[in-house]
Amino acid sequence: MLKIGNYTFHSRLLLGTGKYPAFDIQKEAVEVSGTEILTFTVRRMNIFEPSQPNFLEKLDLESYSLLPNTAGAKTASEAVRHAQLARASGLCDMIKVEVIGCDKTLLPDPVETLKATEELLKEGFTVLPYTSDDVVLARKLEELGAHAIMPGASPIGSGQGIVNPVNLRFIIEQASVPVIVDAGIGSPADAAYAMELGADAVLLNTAVSQAKDPVKMANAMRLAIEGGRFGYEAGRIPRKRYASASSPMEGMSV
Numbered sequence: 001m002l003k004i005g006n007y008t009f010h011s012r013l014l015l016g017t018g019k020y021p022a023f024d025i026q027k028e029a030v031e032v033s034g035t036e037i038l039t040f041t042v043r044r045m046n047i048f049e050p051s052q053p054n055f056l057e058k059l060d061l062e063s064y065s066l067l068p069n070t071a072g073a074k075t076a077s078e079a080v081r082h083a084q085l086a087r088a089s090g091l092c093d094m095i096k097v098e099v100i101g102c103d104k105t106l107l108p109d110p111v112e113t114l115k116a117t118e119e120l121l122k123e124g125f126t127v128l129p130y131t132s133d134d135v136v137l138a139r140k141l142e143e144l145g146a147h148a149i150m151p152g153a154s155p156i157g158s159g160q161g162i163v164n165p166v167n168l169r170f171i172i173e174q175a176s177v178p179v180i181v182d183a184g185i186g187s188p189a190d191a192a193y194a195m196e197l198g199a200d201a202v203l204l205n206t207a208v209s210q211a212k213d214p215v216k217m218a219n220a221m222r223l224a225i226e227g228g229r230f231g232y233e234a235g236r237i238p239r240k241r242y243a244s245a246s247s248p249m250e251g252m253s254v
């Protein structure tokens with residue numbers, strides 16, 4: 001079970017809702033993925049204008065926990081404002097803090113992320129900050145009271161997979177709140193790897209929404225995350241320098 005603040009989930013896949021080729025495909029991919037948590041950008045929602053087109057309109061939103069994100073915010077105060085808007089619309093008290101510090105890499109601004117996390121925790125939100133794979137920053141976010149830590153595997157939308165497994169492992173080892181690997185996942189192998197490293201969950205979007213067949217990829221991601229988690233729990237064999245026979249001869253009479 002994945003426990004984030006007061007919420008409990010069976011699925012360990014958090015799915016983004018943007019960049020699908022069509023709303024029907026988005027709906028099918030979301031269903032097939034088995035996800036229980038959908039994330040979307042507050043700024044892109046017509047929260048207060050129901051007559052306007054809504055990119056979540058095909059989804060049965062009652063069936064999911066919603067994790068609005070503050071994408072587009074460049075300062076802590078903008079992120080706080082986005083979160084307040086989302087809560088005012090009655091969506092959910094969970095918020096993914098995303099404060100971008102660089103337009104080219106879309107890497108998060110650590111100082112503003114800390115500030116926004118602190119303020120939103122004071123306001124009673126369940127706060128999930130998106131952060132770089134910086135180990136010390138991850139610890140500071142947890143010390144502030146963040147309900148989960150979301151280190152990036154690699155830049156958003158890059159599909160580069162996990163570029164720094166060493167740091168991710170350190171973050172996972174030190175954390176006592178869930179670690180959700182977020183952004184940069186390109187393939188089911190990347191998602192399985194994150195889970196095998198001991199991540200509690202994976203958040204991804206582009207790898208599914210931009211796949212040749214998003215529905216099939218959503219299924220592949222579900223299976224990869226389940227498989228990676230089972231593998232982690234089962235315990236990987238240690239790597240050895242030399243071979244060791246699969247059918248040992250010791251103890252055989254002939």
Ligand SMILES: CC(=O)[C@@H](O)[C@H](O)COP(=O)(O)O
Binds near residue numbers: 015156159184185
């Ligand atoms: C949807 C969302 O929250 C993204 O900002 C997230 O970080 C996913 O990144 P990818 O698209 O690289 O999976």
